[in-house]
Amino acid sequence: MTRMKDLHTEWMKDADYRKAYDALEDEFVLAEAVIKARLNAGLTQEELAQRMDTSQSAIARLESGKIKPSARTLERFAKATGTHLRITFEPAGTIGSTR
DSSP states (O other): OOOHHHHHHHHTTSHHHHHHHHHTHHHHHHHHHHHHHHHHTTOOHHHHHHHHTSOHHHHHHHHHTOSOOOHHHHHHHHHHHTOOOOOOOOOTTOTTTTO
8 A cells, every 4th residue: 555655755756746745835834733733732623613613614624724814813723722823934945945
C-alpha cells in the first residue's frame, strides 16, 4: 500500500507540483495549526462550534484551509480552545525553506 506521505515526497520532485504546493503553504500551515489546537483541547468540531456559537460546517471550512479567517474569528477560536493567538511576520522566503 502506498502512503500519502510517500506520494507527496515523490510528487515534490516535480517542479510544477512543488510550485502549486508552495503557493498553498500558508493555508496548509493554518489548517494544521487549527486542527492541532482543536484536538489538543479534546474537542470535536461540533463541540468547538458550540463554544464559538457557530456551525460544525463552519469549523470544517476553517479546518479545510480553503478560507482565510479574520483575526476576530481566530481570537474566538483561541478562546474556545483555551489557547493564545499569536500572529507573527517573518521575512519572505523563510516559510517552507526547511524542505
